[in-house]
Amino acid sequence: MREDNQLIVITHLSQLVTFVLGFGSLIIPLVLWATQKEKIYQMDEQGKEIVNFQLSLLIYIIISIPLILLFGLGILLLIIIGVISFVFPIINAIKASNGESPKYPLSLNFIS
Template sequence: METTANRNTATLLQLSALTQYFFPLGNYIFPLFIWSFRKNESAFVDYNGKQAINFQLSMLLYMLVLGAVAVPLFLYSLFSTTTFSYGSGKGFITEELKAGNISGLLVIGITATIVFIMLKIFEFCLILYAAVKNSNGQDFNFPLTISFIK
């Protein structure tokens, strides 16, 4: 049975990941800060802090992979269907950018945006669920998490 202080600390640790919506990198800084100061006081806080930090790092990795795949595909689609020429004194002129060519760009852009939004909703819901579990004194294992900190 965990003490109320440990349950509150673990809950705050989980909810501190939501600071990403107010401070850049807040979802890494605040959980890491709370975990580093309280990890030696309770195995419960230590375990759930590691879970929260690993989940945030995993989400970062998934977002980077999404960007690493979507951006080159988008740029390739853009430049493979469009020709650029240098006009007389007017700078670069875009030729042959037709509606048929834009559809591939739209598919890539919309798909990447939908996947990004789904990941953020998934992340938000799991953070809240983990906070509720921790407030009840239960450990929570985030799905699809890579164990960076063991």
């Protein structure tokens, strides 16, 4: 296994592709994690964090859609999710580049 902080940083930042293309925030990190987890030190651990975070965001988005009808609470939740999904990949990419172990807030543990 080799240490490659740059690829781990790219994996964290690849979540931001959704803001450009409209999709891919789960697909790209999932592919990078699945293909590189055996080759790169800490890719397995951080890849699981990213995939769990993206799956959690997907569930929160699905939950917020019916809440739009309830006093517009879903719109507020979608805005919060948008901010979190933009800010935390950047913060955690910086942490990963410094060799720290990143954590994502409100992340449910689907893959352990």
